[in-house]
Amino acid sequence: MSRNSTLVVQQAKAALNQMKYEVAQELGIQIPQDGYYGFMATRDTGAIGGNITRKLVQMAEQQLQGFRR
Structure with a gap:
């Protein structure tokens, strides 16, 4: 199965990258400086991705509330 991750x-790439570092810091997870995630636990990378998704959904919900008024 191929994955399409084209933005x-x-x-938005810079904003998403910044969000990744912010979420990792909130969770107390150190992101590798060399960019190689192979030594990170799947649990940690999943937690970062899940929290990013949660924040993005929350931001979208807030925007939609603004349209309804």
Whole structure:
């Protein structure tokens, strides 16, 4: 199965990368400086991704609430 991770808005890449570091810091997880995630526990990378998704959904819900008013 191939994975398509192409960003729709290319400028979002920097914001998502920043969010990754912020979430990791909140969780107390150290992201490798060399960019190689092979030595990280799957549990840690999953926690980072899950929390990013949770934050993005929360942001989208807040935006949608603004449209309903």
